[in-house]
Amino acid sequence: MSNDIWVLAEHHEGKVKKITFELLSAGIDFSKKTGQEVAALLLGSGLEEAVKSLTPFADKIYLMDAPSFTPYTSDAYLASIASLIKEHQPSILLGGATSTGKDLFPRLAMHLQTGYAPDCTGLSMGEDGKLTARRPLFGGKVFAEMAFSEARPRMATVRNNAFLVNENPGKSAKVISVPPHIDPSLLKKKVTGFEKATGAKLDITEADIVVAAGRGIKAPENFKLIEDLADVLNGSVGTTRATVDEGWRDLKDQIGKSGKNISAKLYMAFGISGAIHHVLGIGTCKTVVAVDTDPNALIFNYADYGIAGDLFQIVPALTEEFKKALVADQ
Amino acid sequence: MEIYVLVKQVPDPEAIVKVKSDSELEIENKYFTSFFDEIAIEAGLKLKEKTGGKVTVLTVDNRRVDALRRGISMGADDAVQIADPALEGADQFALARTLSTYLKDKPFDLILTGRQAMDDDAGIVGPAVAECLGIPHIHSIIGLEVDDQKKEAKVLREVENGKESLTCPLPALFTCQKGLNVPRIPLVMNVMKAMKAQIKKVDLASLGLGPSDVSPYIKIEKYVPPPKRPPVKMVKEDFPQNVKTLVKLLREEAKVI
Ligand SMILES: Cc1cc2nc3c(=O)[nH]c(=O)nc-3n(C[C@H](O)[C@H](O)[C@H](O)COP(=O)(O)OP(=O)(O)OC[C@H]3O[C@@H](n4cnc5c(N)ncnc54)[C@H](O)[C@@H]3O)c2cc1C
Ligand SMILES: Cc1cc2nc3c(=O)[nH]c(=O)nc-3n(C[C@H](O)[C@H](O)[C@H](O)COP(=O)(O)OP(=O)(O)OC[C@H]3O[C@@H](n4cnc5c(N)ncnc54)[C@H](O)[C@@H]3O)c2cc1C
Numbered sequence: 001m002s003n004d005i006w007v008l009a010e011h012h013e014g015k016v017k018k019i020t021f022e023l024l025s026a027g028i029d030f031s032k033k034t035g036q037e038v039a040a041l042l043l044g045s046g047l048e049e050a051v052k053s054l055t056p057f058a059d060k061i062y063l064m065d066a067p068s069f070t071p072y073t074s075d076a077y078l079a080s081i082a083s084l085i086k087e088h089q090p091s092i093l094l095g096g097a098t099s100t101g102k103d104l105f106p107r108l109a110m111h112l113q114t115g116y117a118p119d120c121t122g123l124s125m126g127e128d129g130k131l132t133a134r135r136p137l138f139g140g141k142v143f144a145e146m147a148f149s150e151a152r153p154r155m156a157t158v159r160n161n162a163f164l165v166n167e168n169p170g171k172s173a174k175v176i177s178v179p180p181h182i183d184p185s186l187l188k189k190k191v192t193g194f195e196k197a198t199g200a201k202l203d204i205t206e207a208d209i210v211v212a213a214g215r216g217i218k219a220p221e222n223f224k225l226i227e228d229l230a231d232v233l234n235g236s237v238g239t240t241r242a243t244v245d246e247g248w249r250d251l252k253d254q255i256g257k258s259g260k261n262i263s264a265k266l267y268m269a270f271g272i273s274g275a276i277h278h279v280l281g282i283g284t285c286k287t288v289v290a291v292d293t294d295p296n297a298l299i300f301n302y303a304d305y306g307i308a309g310d311l312f313q314i315v316p317a318l319t320e321e322f323k324k325a326l327v328a329d330q
Numbered sequence: 331m332e333i334y335v336l337v338k339q340v341p342d343p344e345a346i347v348k349v350k351s352d353s354e355l356e357i358e359n360k361y362f363t364s365f366f367d368e369i370a371i372e373a374g375l376k377l378k379e380k381t382g383g384k385v386t387v388l389t390v391d392n393r394r395v396d397a398l399r400r401g402i403s404m405g406a407d408d409a410v411q412i413a414d415p416a417l418e419g420a421d422q423f424a425l426a427r428t429l430s431t432y433l434k435d436k437p438f439d440l441i442l443t444g445r446q447a448m449d450d451d452a453g454i455v456g457p458a459v460a461e462c463l464g465i466p467h468i469h470s471i472i473g474l475e476v477d478d479q480k481k482e483a484k485v486l487r488e489v490e491n492g493k494e495s496l497t498c499p500l501p502a503l504f505t506c507q508k509g510l511n512v513p514r515i516p517l518v519m520n521v522m523k524a525m526k527a528q529i530k531k532v533d534l535a536s537l538g539l540g541p542s543d544v545s546p547y548i549k550i551e552k553y554v555p556p557p558k559r560p561p562v563k564m565v566k567e568d569f570p571q572n573v574k575t576l577v578k579l580l581r582e583e584a585k586v587i
Contacts, residue, residue, distance in 0.1 A: 012491065071494065074457075075466065099489040102453055103469035110423060110458035115547035118452045132551065138449055140556055141347040142355060147551040188466045192484075193495040203490040209587075233587065251472075251509045252488060257343045257448065258365055258508045266586040277343055283556060287584040289576065290562075303562045305579055307572050317573040322587070325577055 002037070002088045005030055006062075006153065008081070008095040008104075009042045009054060016050045018165065018206070019096035023158060024057040025166035027094065030125040036091060040173070041084070043069040043077060043180070051175060057166070058173040066180040071191045072100050074107055080181045082111055085153060092131060093153040094123075098205070101157040114151035120158045121263070121284050131156075139257050140283030159263045159284060160206055197252065201236040204253055209235030210264040210285075212255060213243070214278075216271015216292065216311055220248035225312070226270065229319045232326065238262065240278050256281035270311040274299025291315075331383035331439045331478055333374040335406070336429060336459070337367040337397040338389060340449040349553045363400040366444030368513040370506040373474055374442050375405045375514070381478040383439075386410060388432070390425050392417060395529055403516035403524035414534040421546035422450070426458030428544060431537045434463060439481065441503040445470050453505065460503040468498060472509040476500070 005027040010017045020040070027038040037059040042050060045067050054061055062084060068076045081104075085093065095101035097119040109116035117133035121143070124132050133146040133156050148154040197203075204210050211230040217223060223237065230237050239249040241256060255262055256278040267285040271292060272278060279302045282288060290299040295308035307314060341347060345360040363371075374385040386408040387401030398409035412428055420428075433441065441460070446453035453469070460467030472493070473486025481500040486493055488507060516524070534540065563579070565572045580587050 073496075099470065099487070103457065103467075106422075106452075106454040107457040107461045107467065109454075109547070110426060110461040113423075113547070115423075116454065117548055118454060134554075136556070137451065137553075138341065138345075138347045139343060139451065142349050143554045143556055144550045145552040145554060147549050149545075149547045149549070151547055189468065189496050189498045191494055191496050194492055195495075196492040206490060254508075266580065266584075280343065287580070287586045288559070289580070295564075300562050300564070302559065304559060304584065305576060306562045306564045307576060308564065308566075309569065309572065313569055314573055317570050318577065321573050321577045325581060325587075 002090055003034075004037045004039050004060075004088065004090045005092045006039045006041055006090040006094070008093065008101070009040045009050065010096055010098060010100055011042075011044060011047065011050050014046060014049050016053050017096065017098075019098065019158070019160050020054075021057060021165045022160070022163040023094045023096070024054070025169065026123060026163040027092075028057070028166055028169055028171070030092075033125055033127060034129045038171070039090070041081065043080065045070060055173045056171055057169045058171055061173045061175045062178050063175055064178050064180040066182060068182055068187060069180070071194065073187070073189045073191060074104050075187045075189050076182055077104055078108055078111060079183060079186060081108060083181045084178060085112060090153045091129075093155045095157050097157040097159045105155055105157050109155050112153070114153060114155060115148040116155040117146045117148075118157050119261070120156050121162050123156060123158065123162070136283060139280030141280070159261070161208070161263045161265060161286070197250075201230070204236045204238045204255065204262050205260050207236035208265045209233045210238045210255075210262055210266070211235050211268045211270075212238035212240070212272060213270040213311065214240035214272035215242040217243070223249070225315045229315055229322070232319050232322045235266070240272055269299055269303070270315060272299050273297050274302060331377055331381045331476070332437050333377060333383065333385045334433060334436065334438050334441045335367070335370045335374045335385060335387050335401065336389070336441065336443040336455065337371065337387050337401055338364050338444070338447045339391065339394040339397040340364045340447055343448060349555045352552045355553055361394065361396060363397040364444050364448045366446065366448070366506055366508070367397065368400070368404075369508065369510050370442035370444055371401050371404050371406065372511045372513040373506055374440070376511065377440070377476055381476065384408065388412070388429065390417065390428055398529055399524040399527065400516070402527045403520045404514055405520075408530070409527065410530045410532060412532045412537075416534055416541040417544055419546060420544050421548050422452050422454035423458055423547050424544035426455050426462055428534065428537065428539060429455070430459045430462030431539055432532060433459070439500045440476070440483070441501070443503065443505050445505045445507045456503055456505040463503070465501050465503055466498050467503040467505070468496060469505045470507040471504045472507050474504065474510060
């Protein structure tokens with residue numbers, strides 16, 4: 001048994017996603033306690049840039065190069081990863097709580113007959129090597145600390161921003177090329193198309209800063225104000241179910257119980273009343289700002305900073321103020 | 331088409347849930363059929379209306395069969411409850427093994443589940459059932475068309491930076507996400523009928539499963555209350571000073587920008 005900590009590296013257009021560096025950084029921390037090695041698992045093709053960016057973050061990179069890994073399907077990934085795991089028997093396998101992680105990990109865990117903790121907001125490692133996963137239940141009304149059975153590897157998917165990226169990881173990975181295990185008869189699903197979301201922004205689950213407006217914005221065209229603010233902060237734009245149901249915004253930007261859970265460093269809510277269904281989606285954001293004309297709006301109960309005021313006055317002024325401050329920084 | 335929909339009755343998102351002790355929660359008695367499971371039922375019914383066939387709703391639950399009754403009232407043809415004292419303490423993998431054992435000799439073309447149940451939010455049961463049955467699965471679909479002749483589904487799936495279209499041979503399992511459809515609201519008459527509908531009950535022994543087949547891989551060790559946010563700081567100055575102060579607080583106190 002190798003006892004290593006593995007992280008499934010995710011990449012988009014050749015670039016490794018931030019969540020992967022966060023998880024490798026956590027792995028490096030854990031390995032200091034237990035002396036395990038940290039490995040990145042990289043599947044795809046044309047991944048020179050990805051290998052380069054991962055090198056300082058791992059002791060090993062297992063590289064499987066095949067065109068059928070892009071775009072992701074569980075058919076192609078599962079057998080290749082499972083056989084590598086059976087060969088090397090890592091102790092832990094981590095991935096992002098992303099569309100790939102959530103599709104692959106539960107099935108892979110069942111295949112390997114091992115435990116998997118989904119959508120975690122924290123992981124901790126005891127001196128004795130015991131891994132505890134923390135995850136929200138009931139949309140974050142309570143949290144559970146999960147323990148794993150004896151089966152290995154212990155698997156978890158983790159939300160963005162649960163760990164900081166190590167500024168000085170100090171590794172220099174050995175690249176190990178592994179032949180992929182692809183049985184064409186198992187490639188049942190075929191990706192036939194991809195409709196890229198409009199705008200170049202990160203998905204709200206991946207963005208460090210999310211700026212959102214609800215019904216208080218009054219009309220779809222007024223979202224321009226919110227987009228301008230998001231642009232200055234290099235953030236993404238979120239919203240409530242109310243505007244999605246009106247057809248003003250796309251469902252992919254809906255935050256909350258029937259939308260997405262976000263874990264941004266900064267979440268700014270404008271004209272959002274703070275219904276429980278909505279705030280359940282922002283429980284793990286670090287700093288929350290709310291602006292609403294109603295000083296008694298529920299959203300203020302979930303915010304760190306609040307202004308009782310008119311968003312039409314405040315948002316443009318905030319955009320200007322941030323612009324000034326950020327220019328002064330340069 | 332033979333369609334099976336896996337459903338679960340869960341606490342309503344508005345129900346109060348509190349930590350009672352390390353090992354126990356206090357849950358307000360306000361339950362509903364998990365939001366995404368209703369979307370799965372609706373998807374099954376829509377396909378049945380197009381191609382004919384049958385929709386069966388299936389739950390593992392020792393107490394509640396309301397999700398099955400909801401399914402019947404919406405139009406499902408059949409309902410099955412799997413219940414057994416040995417399932418107390420089960421995890422999602424044990425449930426998947428149980429459900430797939432029930433399903434494995436049934437003539438299904440399609441199995442539908444929710445993206446995740448609205449209580450544990452795990453999203454494990456669907457993909458794990460597909461693995462046990464050796465059929466393909468696709469997680470979080472927002473579009474579905476089936477060619478019954480070709481036994482093939484065209485699926486739209488949400489990913490981080492857009493929407494992916496896929497084709498997938500049947501039988502398959504899909505987990506359903508908001509956007510796929512708007513579940514119908516059953517007629518009162520059908521709700522009444524569903525109250526009296528016959529529900530098949532199945533236990534582990536009749537599936538050939540014993541307690542060791544449902545031992546968990548993961549266990550909740552401890553419940554903890556959510557981290558508390560400090561009370562909100564309201565910036566009460568007049569415009570535009572309030573905006574200046576807020577920017578300053580975010581940069582110098584919260585240090586997020
Ligand atoms: C099963 C279920 C699931 C749900 N899931 C979700 C979900 O995932 N996400 C979600 O968001 N909702 C969800 N909802 C809906 C939720 O209950 C609320 O209805 C919704 O969040 C309200 O959206 P809102 O805050 O934009 O609108 P409102 O509640 O109408 O609030 C608008 C706010 O704007 C303020 N306002 C008005 N004018 C201004 C101005 N000029 N400047 C500043 N403020 C102003 C008002 O004071 C008010 O507080 C769900 C509901 C159900 C039943
Ligand atoms: C009899 C019984 C006893 C249990 N005892 C315990 C316990 O002691 N401790 C504990 O922590 N948990 C217990 N559980 C809960 C269990 O571990 C799972 O948390 C839960 O039932 C399914 O997980 P989930 O809600 O996270 O499902 P997810 O994986 O999020 O569900 C995804 C989808 O799978 C389907 N699905 C999920 N659950 C069921 C189901 N029960 N029947 C049919 N379809 C389903 C639905 O379509 C759902 O949308 C018990 C559950 C049952 C049924």
